[in-house]
Amino acid sequence: MMEAAPIEAAHNDYRVDRWTNGIAVSATDPVAEEVPVALVYNGIAHAVMLATPQDLEDFAIGFSLSECIVERRDEIYDLEVAVRDNGIEIRIDVATARAFALRVHRRTMAGRTGCGLCGSESLDRFDRRSSVVRASAALSATALSLAQSQLGDMQSLFQLTGAVHAAAWCNVAGDIQLLREDVGRHNALDKLIGAVAAQGDGFGDGFVLMTSRASYEIVQKAASVGIAVVAAVSAPTGMAVRLAEAAGVTLIGFARGARHSVYSHPQRIH
Structure with missing residues (x-):
């Protein structure tokens, strides 16, 4: 059997039978793609994520920052995206000191199972690596509603x-400056973080708006780069709070519209 071609597009058309009132009509539907994306630092494989194959340079930069593999964008010296038969490989060259720290961390992970983002080891890392966000980033309820109105x-x-x-x-006025999409909410946030960092902008004077629920990894990634306000259209989890x-x-x-619930540090909202 011939091997399928590697997927590089964010979406492709697939055949579908659409049923309405017992009648089927043959058609095609655009379907979002997700592919294995391997992140390789200084020649050493670190993680394989399932992600939508668009904005992958942003993804690599954002993942590197939000997972504290690097502390600053300028610690990434080179980045190359290569399409393979079984997925996509992103080769990232980072500062020697950061690569050494990453190798030490990988040795502490020997024998672990799981996704690499959850479990007690990851929570301990969060406690160690995330300082308290000091940015004020004060915004009004009106600004939050304005951002939502632009989202769709x-x-x-x-x-x-x-x-x-x-x-x-x-x-903080509520204007959306950048937006990134992915099948995974945490991947979408990594892509956004990478896009902001690639422009040379900081994270202290704005906020993130997510179309998903607010799970702990969203807060974890935001805190790691100094984002002060995270808003989600759906519910948070207790761990996220x-x-x-x-x-x-x-x-x-x-x-949602003129309504929202503030779960922590309400002083930034007026």
């Missing part, structure tokens, strides 16, 4: 497929 029109892949999450970077409180992050859930 900017989700081009979601409009086509209905299958992806979005992470938007907004200024506790992490947000400890890390100095204002966590907002159920951000």
